[in-house]
Amino acid sequence: MRLVHQASPWRSLFHVNGTLNTSALNAPLHHLFSKLFSELPSPDASLAEAYAWQLPLVETLVHYDLPAWRISQIISDHNASLYRQAVAQSLDEMQAQGWGAPPVDYCVLLLGSAARFESLLGPDQDNALIIDDYPDHRHVEVDGYFQALGERFTQRLDEAGIPLCHGHVMARWPMWRKRLSEWHAQLEIWSADRQVKRVQQTNILLDFAPVAGNPALAEQLGKSIASLLPKASLFMDEMAALLDELPVALDRFGRLASSPGLDAPHEQAINLKHQGLLPLISATRLSCLRYGLRDIATHERLISLSHTTDALTSSESELLVAAFERLQQRLLDQQRYNKARGQAADGWIDLRRLREDERLLLKFDLQQIKAFVQGVKNA
Numbered sequence: 001m002r003l004v005h006q007a008s009p010w011r012s013l014f015h016v017n018g019t020l021n022t023s024a025l026n027a028p029l030h031h032l033f034s035k036l037f038s039e040l041p042s043p044d045a046s047l048a049e050a051y052a053w054q055l056p057l058v059e060t061l062v063h064y065d066l067p068a069w070r071i072s073q074i075i076s077d078h079n080a081s082l083y084r085q086a087v088a089q090s091l092d093e094m095q096a097q098g099w100g101a102p103p104v105d106y107c108v109l110l111l112g113s114a115a116r117f118e119s120l121l122g123p124d125q126d127n128a129l130i131i132d133d134y135p136d137h138r139h140v141e142v143d144g145y146f147q148a149l150g151e152r153f154t155q156r157l158d159e160a161g162i163p164l165c166h167g168h169v170m171a172r173w174p175m176w177r178k179r180l181s182e183w184h185a186q187l188e189i190w191s192a193d194r195q196v197k198r199v200q201q202t203n204i205l206l207d208f209a210p211v212a213g214n215p216a217l218a219e220q221l222g223k224s225i226a227s228l229l230p231k232a233s234l235f236m237d238e239m240a241a242l243l244d245e246l247p248v249a250l251d252r253f254g255r256l257a258s259s260p261g262l263d264a265p266h267e268q269a270i271n272l273k274h275q276g277l278l279p280l281i282s283a284t285r286l287s288c289l290r291y292g293l294r295d296i297a298t299h300e301r302l303i304s305l306s307h308t309t310d311a312l313t314s315s316e317s318e319l320l321v322a323a324f325e326r327l328q329q330r331l332l333d334q335q336r337y338n339k340a341r342g343q344a345a346d347g348w349i350d351l352r353r354l355r356e357d358e359r360l361l362l363k364f365d366l367q368q369i370k371a372f373v374q375g376v377k378n379a
Helices: 022-040 043-052 054-063 068-096 136-160 180-190 196-206 213-232 233-245 272-290 300-309 314-340 358-376
Strands: 106-111 127-130 177-180 208-213 270-271 347-348
Touching: 022 043, 022 054, 043 054, 043 068, 043 136, 043 272, 054 314, 068 106, 068 127, 068 136, 068 208, 068 213, 068 314, 106 136, 106 213, 127 136, 127 213, 136 177, 177 180, 180 196, 196 213, 196 272, 208 314, 208 347, 213 233, 213 272, 233 272, 233 300, 233 358, 270 272, 272 300, 272 314, 300 314, 314 347, 314 358
Parallel strands: 127 177
Antiparallel strands: 106 127, 106 208, 270 347
C-alpha cells in the first residue's frame, strides 16, 4: 500500500493576481520549526528532541518534492550539527569538571556516509579524532583528555538516538583516536602489504570530513593519504580484489536477486545498501584514489572521474550519477515506509512494492553499476 501523496507547496507559489506567495510556500517549514522550538523543554534534552525531529523534517522535504539525494545532504547536515552540539556540550561539561580547555588542537572527523553527506534514516556512529602532535611525555595527560571527550560526545549522540558503532569505529577507541603523525604512520602500516583487514580499515578512513575542531588537521590527513596510498601497489590490488566482497544484486542471468547469506527478511527483499550503493561507492572511491582525486561525496567523485580523468566518459558518469540518485530514492522511500509502520530504517527494500517499470529501471541501474565495478576491478 502506497502513501497518499500530498499536494506540493510549490503549487501555492503564486497568488491569483500573479504575485509571489512566499508565506504559503514557507508554511510547512515554518510549522515544522515552530513545533520543534516549542517542544524543546531544556538544553539537556535538545539533542534527543532535535534528532527525533529529523523524520518530520524529512517528510516535510518530501512534501517539497526534493529528491532523495538532496534530502540525504540535509539529513547529513543536520547530523553534523548534532555532532557539533555533542562535542560542544562535552567540552563545556569537562570544563565545569576541572578538565580545562583542550591541551592541543584537535579535529573530530565524520566517517562513511556522514562524511560523504549521503546519510539516510537510521545511521549509526562512524567517527574519528585527529590530535595535533605533542611530545610523548604528555601522552597520559593529552590522550586522557581526548579519550574523555570521545567517550562523552559519542555517548551523548547514542542517547540522542544515533547509536554507537557496533564495529567500534569511534573516537572513544584508540584505533580511531591518534596524533596526526600517528595517523600518517598508521597509513604506512596499513598500506605496506595486502592484508584484508588493513585494507578494510583504510577504506573506512578514506571517506572523512571535519566536523569540529581545527579542519587544518583533516587537510593534513588528506595529504598523507594522497602521498602514500596510490603508490602502494599491493595494497591497491587488494582494495580492488575486495570489490568481489560486495556483489551487486543480480544473478548470473542479469536478473534481480538477493545474495545468499545476507539474512533477507523475505524472498522478495534486496539489501540495496550492500548490494547496490556500497559496490558503486567503493568502486568510485578506489578509482578516485588511483587518480589522486580528493573528492569525498560520490556525486562529486563520479563527475570528477569524467572531467579530469579518462576513467569515465561524460555519458557513463551521467548514467552512474542517475543510478546512484535512484538507488538512494528507492532506499529512502522504503525507510520512510518502514518508519511509518514502526519498523527499522535499514538497507533492505521490498521488491513487492515496486511496479514493473520500477523493477526494470532498478535492474538497469544495477547492471550499470556491475559493469563499472568490474571495470574498476580490472583496471
